[in-house]
Structure formats: C-alpha cells, structure tokens
Amino acid sequence: MATVDTNTPHDALDLVNSQRKKGVEFVVMAILILCSLVAVLVTVGIVLSLIFEAYRFFERIPMTEFLFGTQWSPQTALRADQVAAEGAFGAVPLITGTLLISFIAMCVATPLGLMSAIYLSEYASKRFRDFVKPALEILAGIPTVVYGFFAALTVAPLLRSGGESVGLNVSSESALAAGLIMGMMIIPLISSLSDDVINSVPQAMRDASLGLGATHSETIRKVVLPSAIPGVAGALLLAASRAIGETMIVVMAAGLAANLTANPLEAVTTITAQIVALLTGDQEFDSAKTLSAFALGLLLFVVTLCLNIIALRIVRKYQEQYD
Amino acid sequence: MSKTAIITAKDVDVFYGDKQALDKIALDIPEYKVTSLIGPSGCGKSTFLRCINRMNDLVPIARVEGDIRIAGQDIYAPEVDVVALRAQVGMVFQKPNPFPKSIYENVAYGPKIHGLAKGKTEMDELVQWALEKAGLWNEVKDRLDQPGTGLSGGQQQRLCIARTIAVKPKVVLMDEPCSALDPIATAIIEELIDELRQNFTIVIVTHSMQQAARVSQRTAFFHLGTLVETGPTKNIFTSPEDERTQNYITGRIG
Numbered sequence: 001m002a003t004v005d006t007n008t009p010h011d012a013l014d015l016v017n018s019q020r021k022k023g024v025e026f027v028v029m030a031i032l033i034l035c036s037l038v039a040v041l042v043t044v045g046i047v048l049s050l051i052f053e054a055y056r057f058f059e060r061i062p063m064t065e066f067l068f069g070t071q072w073s074p075q076t077a078l079r080a081d082q083v084a085a086e087g088a089f090g091a092v093p094l095i096t097g098t099l100l101i102s103f104i105a106m107c108v109a110t111p112l113g114l115m116s117a118i119y120l121s122e123y124a125s126k127r128f129r130d131f132v133k134p135a136l137e138i139l140a141g142i143p144t145v146v147y148g149f150f151a152a153l154t155v156a157p158l159l160r161s162g163g164e165s166v167g168l169n170v171s172s173e174s175a176l177a178a179g180l181i182m183g184m185m186i187i188p189l190i191s192s193l194s195d196d197v198i199n200s201v202p203q204a205m206r207d208a209s210l211g212l213g214a215t216h217s218e219t220i221r222k223v224v225l226p227s228a229i230p231g232v233a234g235a236l237l238l239a240a241s242r243a244i245g246e247t248m249i250v251v252m253a254a255g256l257a258a259n260l261t262a263n264p265l266e267a268v269t270t271i272t273a274q275i276v277a278l279l280t281g282d283q284e285f286d287s288a289k290t291l292s293a294f295a296l297g298l299l300l301f302v303v304t305l306c307l308n309i310i311a312l313r314i315v316r317k318y319q320e321q322y323d
Numbered sequence: 324m325s326k327t328a329i330i331t332a333k334d335v336d337v338f339y340g341d342k343q344a345l346d347k348i349a350l351d352i353p354e355y356k357v358t359s360l361i362g363p364s365g366c367g368k369s370t371f372l373r374c375i376n377r378m379n380d381l382v383p384i385a386r387v388e389g390d391i392r393i394a395g396q397d398i399y400a401p402e403v404d405v406v407a408l409r410a411q412v413g414m415v416f417q418k419p420n421p422f423p424k425s426i427y428e429n430v431a432y433g434p435k436i437h438g439l440a441k442g443k444t445e446m447d448e449l450v451q452w453a454l455e456k457a458g459l460w461n462e463v464k465d466r467l468d469q470p471g472t473g474l475s476g477g478q479q480q481r482l483c484i485a486r487t488i489a490v491k492p493k494v495v496l497m498d499e500p501c502s503a504l505d506p507i508a509t510a511i512i513e514e515l516i517d518e519l520r521q522n523f524t525i526v527i528v529t530h531s532m533q534q535a536a537r538v539s540q541r542t543a544f545f546h547l548g549t550l551v552e553t554g555p556t557k558n559i560f561t562s563p564e565d566e567r568t569q570n571y572i573t574g575r576i577g
Contacts, residue, residue: 125383204420208483211378212433212490213410222432227423 053294097268104179113190151253173255197231237311335389362545413487419479421471457485477508
C-alpha cells in the first residue's frame with residue numbers, strides 16, 4: 001500500500017498578505033449597516049412618536065372613553081378661546097365603520113380572488129395564465145386615488161339611482177360603494193397570493209388523487225384546497241389588513257359622518273378617513289382634536305400589525321410544511 | 324401467454340411534442356403476475372407505465388398512439404372515462420405521497436369518491452382490509468386518526484399501497500416504489516408485492532435489476548424508447564437473447 005509522503009519540504013505559503021485592502025471590506029460593511037439602520041430607526045421613530053402623542057391625548061381624554069365611547073365629533077371649537085365643549089372622542093363609530101367597509105370589501109374580494117386563483121392555477125392554459133397574471137398585477141398597480149374617484153363619481157351615484165328605482169334610500173356616500181371598490185382593489189392581492197399557495201401544493205398530491213380515479217374538481221376540492229387553506233387564510237388576513245388601513249377610497253367615497261350603523265347603504269366613516277380630516281389644513285398642535293389623530297393612528301397600527309404578524313406566521317408555517 | 328394476458332399493448336407510440344418517447348411497443352402482461360419494466364433512465368419504461376392508466380393525459384404535450392387493451396377493452400376508445408379506468412388501474416408513485424390527512428382518511432379517500440362502502444362499518448372494514456393487505460395494520464391500528472405524513476418513509480409507501488388497493492383495482496402500477504426507501508423498508512415492500520399478486524396484476528418499473536429478479540415473474544427490457552426483449556424473468560437474467568439486454572444486465576450500459 002502506498003503511503004503519503006510527508007517528508008519532502010514545501011515552498012513557503014504566504015497566508016498573511018493578500019492583494020486586497022482590508023479597509024475596503026470594513027467600509028462596505030459600514031455603508032450597508034448604515035443603510036439598513038435608516039429604515040429601522042425611522043420606523044422606531046414613527047412608532048415612538050405615535051405612542052408619545054397618543055399618550056398626551058389620553059392625558060386629556062380617558063382611554064376608556066376613547067375605546068368605548070359611541071360619539072365622535074371632534075369638530076368643535078374653531079379657535080381655542082371659543083366657548084365650546086371639548087368635543088366627543090368615542091372611536092366606536094369609526095371602528096365599526098372601518099370594519100363594515102372592510103367586511104364588504106372582503107365579501108367581494110374573497111370569492112372573486114379565490115375563484116380566479118383556482119382557475120389560474122388549476123385550469124388555465126399556460127398562455128392564458130401568462131397573459132392574465134401580469135394583467136391582474138397591473139390592477140394592483142392602479143393608484144388608490146383612481147379607485148377613490150371611481151367609487152365616488154361612478155359607483156356611488158349608480159348605487160344611489162339604482163337604490164331609488166327600487167325604493168331604497170341610499171346615501172350619496174355609502175359604505176357599500178367604498179366597500180365594493182375596495183374589494184376590487186384587493187382582488188389581485190388575494191388571487192396572486194392564493195395562486196402562489198395553490199401552486200406550491202406538490203404535484204405529487206394531485207397525481208395521487210387523480211391516480212385513484214378522482215376527477216379534476218374532486219381533486220381540487222378534497223386535496224388541493226384543504227392543503228392550501230392555511231396559506232389562503234394568511235393571504236386573506238393580509239388583504240384584510242390592507243383593507244383596514246386603506247385611506248384614499250374611503251376618504252373620497254365613504255364620507256365623514258360618524259354614524260354608528262350596520263346599514264351598508266348609509267354613510268359611515270373610518271379611522272383612516274378621520275385621521276385625514278383631523279390633520280388636513282392648519283392645525284393647532286396640542287388640542288385634543290389634533291392629538292386624537294395620533295391615538296387613532298396607534299389603534300390602526302396595532303390592529304394591522306397584529307393581523308400582519310398572524311398572517312405571516314400562518315403563511316410561513318404553511319410553506320415549511322412542504323419545503 | 325396471450326390467453327391469460329390482462330393487458331395487451333400493440334404498436335404503442337408516445338410523443339412529447341416532436342420528440343418520440345416510445346416506438347412501436349408491443350407487450351402482453353399476464354394476470355396475477357408481477358411484470359417488471361427495466362432499462363436505463365429515459366428509456367421510456369415509466370412513460371409506458373403511465374400509458375396504462377392514462378396519466379399521460381395530464382401532460383399537455385404528450386400524444387399516445389396505438390392500441391392498449393385491458394381485459395379486451397380499448398382504454399383509449401373515445402367513450403372510455405379515465406376516472407373509471409383509474410379506478411381499475413391504480414398507481415403507486417416513486418416518492419411516497421400520502422395526503423396531509425389522517426391515516427384512515429388516506430385509505431378511505433378512494434372508496435369514498437367511488438362510493439365503494441355503504442356506511443361507517445363497511446368503510447371501517449374496507450380500510451382495515453386494505454391496511455392489512457398492505458402489511459401496515461398492526462403498526463397503525465391504534466393511531467388511525469394521526470396524519471399519514473407522520474409515518475416513516477417505508478410506512479408511508481405502504482400506506483400509499485393500501486390507499487391504492489382500497490379501491491380494489493384489477494391492476495396496480497408501481498413506478499419505482501422503493502427508490503426513496505432504505506434496504507429494510509425495500510425488503511418489506513418487495514415481500515408485500517409478492518403477496519399482492521394473489522389479488523392483483525402488478526406492473527413495476529424499477530432501476531434495480533436485483534429487485535426485478537426478486538419480485539417479478541416476467542421482465543421487459545426497454546432501451547431508447549423501444550422494447551428490446553421480454554420474457555420470463557429467469558430467462559432475461561440468465562440467457563438474454565439480445566446483446567443490449569446482455570450489456571445492460573451485466574452493467575455495461577445504463
């Protein structure tokens with residue numbers, strides 16, 4: 001058996017010096033760290049200022065009144081020396097308005113988005129899919145302000161005249177109009193994410209089911225969709241959080257009347273629309289009215305953050321299952 | 324041979340787009356025997372297997388020509404329903420692919436969609452029968468409600484076999500069923516295949532010549548899309564007629 005020769009001397013290897021400057025590595029790393037810190041620090045700053053200003057608001061208005069009060073009318077005094085009540089800061093009508101519009105939007109977007117995702121991933125030919133998927137993504141690229149005036153100037157009057165012809169009293173700024181259009185806006189989000197989720201169900205699952213003599217639709221209903229449900233739920237939660245935080249459409253189409261109602265034909269207002277109303281124009285910076293915008297912002301932030309975290313958890317857990 | 328042949332294939336050509344994958348295949352497969360299809364990668368043995376239950380229908384660019392009959396019936400005749408065909412010709416895949424459902428639900432899936440059991444007791448019996456046949460019953464009888472994906476690889480593959488035979492097909496196709504398994508799990512499955520041929524006709528694609536020699540009574544050797552030689556397994560491995568078969572089984576090609 002041959003042995004390895006360890007005795008012959010080698011040329012000395014230079015393992016200490018290299019052609020490159022060590023300083024460059026350090027500078028590159030420093031720049032990269034700096035860039036990522038900017039985004040993180042700005043986020044932290046925003047959250048801190050939200051919390052701080054909201055705290056100042058809660059010094060004037062008790063948190064229980066804010067969270068459980070059913071009256072919202074911050075537009076009281078025009079000037080600080082005017083004689084007027086402090087206004088009412090019960091956020092319940094805003095919360096219910098937000099939920100009502102988001103609910104309508106989800107009712108529209110869930111079936112449409114899910115069905116189109118199923119069609120795209122399971123039935124559509126590759127050519128059709130290659131054409132429709134980018135088209136759907138363009139829909140996602142339409143500025144929300146465009147959706148907004150479409151809702152306010154086209155859909156809302158249409159609903160109003162349609163409602164009148166059957167004897168219903170539809171407000172010219174209705175939750176229904178805003179919800180319908182918001183639903184349209186989040187369809188691409190749902191269909192695109194669900195399509196990805198459905199596609200990631202392994203082909204082996206479909207083969208197994210088809211190989212047992214199941215039809216295409218049986219396979220989709222009994223194997224593909226049950227496997228995809230967690231991921232689809234994640235997609236729906238992300239869409240819901242998008243709907244809750246959406247601003248332009250509701251500012252333009254839902255109105256500013258803080259009605260506490262479940263009737264989609266009436267005007268309602270949302271957290272985001274109120275923040276816009278509170279902070280546009282010249283503002284006195286430490287009135288309860290202005291500060292209430294921060295409290296609303298914090299509320300919105302907490303709700304959407306929770307939804308996003310839950311949604312991402314679900315989506316990630318689901319992805320791990322098959323990787 | 325032709326008297327007991329349950330599957331007869333004549334002049335079978337398969338094209339993927341412009342590429343011809345199978346060329347004039349003629350093969351008779353006897354009933355209640357294990358027939359193994361061997362040959363180097365890309366020789367068309369899996370393609371032929373997937374013609375028998377028309378899984379190639381799922382590949383948009385695949386085109387199958389020729390004549391394949393099961394018990395005398397042309398399975399590519401226009402009036403044939405693939406769903407009914409696949410209930411008669413089950414398939415076990417290369418990688419164990421249990422559904423992410425419970426063990427019980429995995430086995431009950433096929434019988435449910437084909438309405439093979441009336442009521443819960445009948446279904447319970449059918450599930451137990453299939454799991455016993457697949458040699459898995461004793462290992463899982465206390466945890467039928469647990470997910471099938473939690474079993475070991477070999478157990479998963481036996482679960483897939485149980486799932487397939489629960490539909491009570493005439494023919495069971497196996498596409499390299501042991502290639503993802505360790506030698507011990509492989510040995511168990513091979514024993515199982517030998518028992519299953521009492522009730523089913525089995526066609527198995529395998530890369531392992533030893534496996535073909537151990538489990539099958541007949542062997543067909545494919546090479547570059549053609550069927551080179553077919554005959555009793557013993558003859559193929561001891562006195563092949565074609566030089567290519569000789570080269571393959573001695574390890575010179577493949």
